[in-house]
Structure formats: C-alpha cells, structure tokens
Amino acid sequence: MKVALIGLGSVGRGAAEMIAKKDLGLTITGIADSKSGLINNAGIDIVSVLATKKKTGSCGTPGVTAADVVAKAEYDALIEVTPTNALSGEPATGYIRAALNRKKHVVTSNKGPVALYYKELKELARKNGVEFRYEATVAGAIPIMHVLEHGLAGNEILAIYGVLNGTCNFILTRMAHEGLTYEQALLEARELGYAEADPTYDVQGIDAAIKLVILANTIWGNGVKLDAVDRTGIDLLTADALQLADEQGCTIRLIAEAIPRKNLLRVSPRILEKNHPLVTQGTLNALTLETDMAKEITLIGRGAGSVETASAIIGDLLFIRDCHVQRP
Structure with a gap:
C-alpha cells in the first residue's frame, strides 16, 4: 500500500522510522516537513530522508509543500501529522479535506479537526468511499477506537x-x-x-x-x-x-x-x-x-511518545490496508 506522510515532528518521525523498520507492506511515496518535501511515486528511501532531515533540518526539496504532496503524490492513504492548532484545527483540516476529496484514506493524530469537524469529515469520507481514522488523537498507544x-x-x-x-x-x-x-x-x-x-x-x-x-x-x-x-x-x-x-x-x-x-x-x-x-x-x-x-x-x-503514537497510526494504516486496499 502506498502512503504519503506530511509532518516530520516527533510523531511523524516515529511513524516513518517504524514503517522503515518493519515489513508492513507500506511504501512512502510523498513526504513533507514545514520547509521542504519530496515526491517519488516509485517509493522513497525513508532511512536516507530521515538522515538528511537530522543533518540539514529539511527532508527534501525546498518549495515542495505538504499541500503539494497531498495534491500530487500517488498514495492510497495519507498520514497527516502536521503541526496544527488544536483549537482551530488548521492547517490539518484543509489537508484532510483535500485528501478525502481525492478519494484517499486519511489517518491523523491531530485532535483539532476531529473535535471541530467530526461529522463533516466522516461524511466526506463516506461520500468518497474512503476511511477517516484517528486512533492517535486520544490516549496515545491505547487502542481505544479499535476497542x-x-x-x-x-x-x-x-x-x-x-x-x-x-x-x-x-x-x-x-x-x-x-x-x-x-x-x-x-x-x-x-x-x-x-x-x-x-x-x-x-x-x-x-x-x-x-x-x-x-x-x-x-x-x-x-x-x-x-x-x-x-x-x-x-x-x-x-x-x-x-x-x-x-x-x-x-x-x-x-x-x-x-x-x-x-x-x-x-x-x-x-x-x-x-x-x-x-x-x-x-x-x-x-x-x-x-x-x-x-x-x-x-x-x-x-498516552504519548513518538513510537507509542506511531503504534496507533500504524494500527489504523494496517486496518485500511487489510480491509480496503488489499482485500482477499
């Protein structure tokens, strides 16, 4: 399954590291931080990108934005973990709407969009035949939504x-x-x-x-x-x-x-x-x-932590993979 990742703070890095480390059948085709981005629909070398991020503070090409990744990359599911104001829900809500309108599944750790626009975003996902999942928004590694x-x-x-x-x-x-x-x-x-x-x-x-x-x-x-x-x-x-x-x-x-x-x-x-x-x-x-x-x-x-939150994100991704993308 192809995924795009926007946001490379603690949560985004944790998710990227675990996807690179584990054989989960997930290929990252687009990635962006606040300064740069990278799109390669054949697959991105995440280990190399993370090393570049650590060394330079940027993950890819300056001028390539999270919005570009959302709109242009080829992916089945978007991992949305951008720095976002929890009381306004932005900029995450805009990215989520754009991906859902492209008929792409979305997994997010951002609380604001879910707290503010839950009904709208769930309905938008339903209308477009995709999943909007947010296990990582509540209680970190505790799989409360799956339960x-x-x-x-x-x-x-x-x-x-x-x-x-x-x-x-x-x-x-x-x-x-x-x-x-x-x-x-x-x-x-x-x-x-x-x-x-x-x-x-x-x-x-x-x-x-x-x-x-x-x-x-x-x-x-x-x-x-x-x-x-x-x-x-x-x-x-x-x-x-x-x-x-x-x-x-x-x-x-x-x-x-x-x-x-x-x-x-x-x-x-x-x-x-x-x-x-x-x-x-x-x-x-x-x-x-x-x-x-x-x-x-x-x-x-x-309830928090880079790898702990990645556990919740990956759980949502694998649900999407197994139930919607790679059906038997």
Missing part, C-alpha cells in the same frame, strides 16, 4: 471515564508522592519535557476536554463541541489538598467523564481511592468504559 469499533461492537457504551493528560497526571503524582507544590512539580515536568513552556493547554484541562469531545462524538455521534465540557484544571490545587486526600487513603487525579444519561461532560480533579483503576502513575493514561454487556473495561497505557 470501541471492534472489541466492544454490539455493546451500548453507557459512560466513559479517563485520565487523558499525562502532564497533569505526572504533576499530581509528584505532588502526592513527594509533597511538592504545584509550581515545583510543574517545573520538574518542564525539565523532563512533559510540560510545555506555556502549560495552560494541559493544566487547565483543555487537552483532556478536547479528547473527551472526540470520544463522545465517536461513541454517541452527538455533535458536541468543546464549550459543552464543564472544565476545571489542576493549576489551583495545593499540596495540602493532596495531603488531605492521602490521609483518607485517597489521591487526586484529573478525570474526564462523559455520561449521556446524566447529560454530563466534565473534566475536573477528582478524589479517588488509591486502588482505583484510574489511579495511574507518572504519564500513563487510563480509560474505563461502562457497557451494558461487557460491564466495565479499563485500558491503561502510554
């Missing part, structure tokens, strides 16, 4: 609860275990690369809320938007609050929850018993699905 679509097919999903932001989980873990203040734990998270210089997006619960919107739309198709989520972050939590919870055999985690029967979409710090399945450590993510037949299912795994 919902296949593993729990036939189940009614009654509610979902999750730890969806590794930065917040790391900060709360350090505050609880070491008695650090929020400011001290945040500084440590920055030093380790878990938090951005401006951590607002994470610590105020925006990232978790966007992921909750994606899950809600995927499960119930209710067209909810970010402003429907009741959101409280962790930036006002004190070490005393964690200590008080600890004295009761509990701790605090930032929990995203969706319960349709209660008309509830919420992200907020919650007090949980220490043995609760959602009390994960460090940057781990966790999700509990409440269903009618399977009852409660909890998934725990790495």
Whole structure:
C-alpha cells in the first residue's frame, strides 16, 4: 500500500522510522516537513530522508509543500501529522479535506479537526468511499477506537471515564508522592519535557476536554463541541489538598467523564481511592468504559511518545490496508 506522510515532528518521525523498520507492506511515496518535501511515486528511501532531515533540518526539496504532496503524490492513504492548532484545527483540516476529496484514506493524530469537524469529515469520507481514522488523537498507544469499533461492537457504551493528560497526571503524582507544590512539580515536568513552556493547554484541562469531545462524538455521534465540557484544571490545587486526600487513603487525579444519561461532560480533579483503576502513575493514561454487556473495561497505557503514537497510526494504516486496499 502506498502512503504519503506530511509532518516530520516527533510523531511523524516515529511513524516513518517504524514503517522503515518493519515489513508492513507500506511504501512512502510523498513526504513533507514545514520547509521542504519530496515526491517519488516509485517509493522513497525513508532511512536516507530521515538522515538528511537530522543533518540539514529539511527532508527534501525546498518549495515542495505538504499541500503539494497531498495534491500530487500517488498514495492510497495519507498520514497527516502536521503541526496544527488544536483549537482551530488548521492547517490539518484543509489537508484532510483535500485528501478525502481525492478519494484517499486519511489517518491523523491531530485532535483539532476531529473535535471541530467530526461529522463533516466522516461524511466526506463516506461520500468518497474512503476511511477517516484517528486512533492517535486520544490516549496515545491505547487502542481505544479499535476497542470501541471492534472489541466492544454490539455493546451500548453507557459512560466513559479517563485520565487523558499525562502532564497533569505526572504533576499530581509528584505532588502526592513527594509533597511538592504545584509550581515545583510543574517545573520538574518542564525539565523532563512533559510540560510545555506555556502549560495552560494541559493544566487547565483543555487537552483532556478536547479528547473527551472526540470520544463522545465517536461513541454517541452527538455533535458536541468543546464549550459543552464543564472544565476545571489542576493549576489551583495545593499540596495540602493532596495531603488531605492521602490521609483518607485517597489521591487526586484529573478525570474526564462523559455520561449521556446524566447529560454530563466534565473534566475536573477528582478524589479517588488509591486502588482505583484510574489511579495511574507518572504519564500513563487510563480509560474505563461502562457497557451494558461487557460491564466495565479499563485500558491503561502510554498516552504519548513518538513510537507509542506511531503504534496507533500504524494500527489504523494496517486496518485500511487489510480491509480496503488489499482485500482477499
């Protein structure tokens, strides 16, 4: 199967490295970063391209853009992992629309397009007879979308609860275990690369809320938007609050929850018993699905990382390969 890849940041490099390393039957015919691009419909030597990228900062020919790759390369599926504003969905949404209109499958890790334009993009894919898949947008390596679509097919999903932001989980873990203040734990998270210089997006619960919107739309198709989520972050939590919870055999985690029967979409710090399945450590993510037949299912795994996110992207690609491109 031929694929094109736009975006060569951490996620894009991870996907490219794994495609080059593993014998997956995938050939990259177009690739682009923010400065350059390369199109070769016979197949690109990804190892060479990655070496060039590391040495020069560019992957190909200056002036060849991501838009050129989307419009001109020959491919079955587009891997869209460009730097994108999660609150506007651009430029990823434009690339996704263009590929779908070319009747090409699309796999993305960008949350904004899915949270903002889920119904439109799914309908555009359906109209053009292709797949629009986005496993990598929620919970990193945890295959939540595949579980919902296949593993729990036939189940009614009654509610979902999750730890969806590794930065917040790391900060709360350090505050609880070491008695650090929020400011001290945040500084440590920055030093380790878990938090951005401006951590607002994470610590105020925006990232978790966007992921909750994606899950809600995927499960119930209710067209909810970010402003429907009741959101409280962790930036006002004190070490005393964690200590008080600890004295009761509990701790605090930032929990995203969706319960349709209660008309509830919420992200907020919650007090949980220490043995609760959602009390994960460090940057781990966790999700509990409440269903009618399977009852409660909890998934725990790495919520971020180059290779971890590549796992989700490749899972979507191989689904497309097996079900739509190379049918028996």
